[in-house]
Amino acid sequence: MNCWNVYAIEKTEHHAMQVQELSRTEYEQCAADFAATVPIEQLPLWQDLEATVPGRSPWGYAAIKDGERLVALISLVQYETHGYRYLRAHHAPVWEEEPTAEQEAEALTALVDYVRGRDKKQVFMRLAVAHELPITTPCLSTLPYDTTVVIDLTGGDEAILSRMKPRGRRDVRKALRECTLTFSDETERAIESFDEYYEVMVETAARDGFTPAPAEDYRNMLEILGHDHCRLFAGRDGDQVITWTIATISGTHATRYYGASRTGAARNLATDRLIYFECCELGRIGCTEYDQMGIGSEFQPATMGLNTFKTKFAKDGVRMVAPDRDVPIKKTFYRALVAAKAARARLRSAKHAE
Known part of the structure; x- marks a missing residue:
């Protein structure tokens, strides 16, 4: 399996949680061999569908590995709205086995480093995360379900x-x-x-x-x-x-x-x-x-x-099921988005009260 970039977080057991970039063909092969069912939104066909919607475009595919072992797959789509960009992965990462909170935290940290290393313009990722972790925040928009x-x-x-x-x-x-x-x-x-x-x-x-x-x-x-x-x-x-x-x-x-x-x-x-x-x-x-x-x-x-x-x-x-949560990448920018949303909500409340 070839990879263009590998981003790793060192672990105490002397191996690493890595994010390995995949081509579409490599991803399709991994998905075909994967032990868990890959959701429809994580099939490459879904990226083709998303590409028909204004403001959305395919961003890439990756494998998450624990040492040499493949543990999860992820397909990411870029969303562009209100002058900023973020990445969306519906029902992903797709884990081969149910992850612990520690495994999710390590994978998300590796994903943040991977995105930062490849694309400086992404403000946050919206992913399916089972555990409420310090690295995550509630979704800025949408109504996620668990x-x-x-x-x-x-x-x-x-x-x-x-x-x-x-x-x-x-x-x-x-x-x-x-x-x-x-x-x-x-x-x-x-x-x-x-x-x-x-x-x-x-x-x-x-x-x-x-x-x-x-x-x-x-x-x-x-x-x-x-x-x-x-x-x-x-x-x-x-x-x-x-x-x-x-x-x-x-x-x-x-x-x-x-x-x-x-x-x-x-x-x-x-x-x-x-x-x-x-x-x-x-x-x-x-x-x-x-x-x-x-x-x-x-x-x-x-x-x-x-x-x-x-x-x-x-x-x-x-x-x-793992609900959608946001994972900030540009933390200051993300905090500004949260503050702007809160200000809009206060303004609406004030208007309703009049």
Whole structure:
């Protein structure tokens, strides 16, 4: 394995935690041989996808080694916003085995030195870090989560249903009886034109109070990740799309990435039936688990409202995950960003109080 730069932190055991820069080909080989499942966001295809978004660009790939042993992989994308740059690695570093706090701290220190040595313009990194460490700070933006729900897809349709909470089984069975929509994999149709699906997303965003990404972002996701890594499942009433989901796939791990549904009396029925349809279809193509992408917890109470709905599909599905945290590189600059954010928050509070 060739490397351009190696940055190391000496350890008392006389070996080192190192960051070794990899080419895309080298990274792909390491990912293919890795014992742990590499998340979709850490596959090189995801860098190709990120490159289509203004202000984002591929930055590089690296291996983290403990002595001569590969312990983690990381794929980094540069984000440029408000005149500064930072690096983002979704769900990474990807560790071969669950790290201790000491291992995470050593790896992050080596990563900071590596980035400083290669690129003087990066202000911070946003990484998935299991332990709250002195080198990390809470995210400057975004709502990170440390808890998710994973649905077991093994054993076929009835087995999937049997592992739901009683409420989940009841709601899905009611949806199977009463929901009259037609459900199918519409990936290719959505790649040809995303217009009808985007109309549903815009309606969802207006109802739920968020801003959707541009339509091309969703279509690019389907096209660039490809049929092996990304599917769109939809439910229709005749010719009209009522509800849809984009699911990503990496190895045997699927993730429910985006979902949208029209407002109406039968919306809950349609969503319950669609999720069950997704579970069954993903199970049939070889996926063994389906991640529902985050619920609320003590760490992130703002999203507690998601818990009742998401957890009903898997009575034993709650899992802890490493949440996003920021790792400052230019510490003075980063402190200034934090202070500016606090000042904006005070200004908003003062305006609301008037």
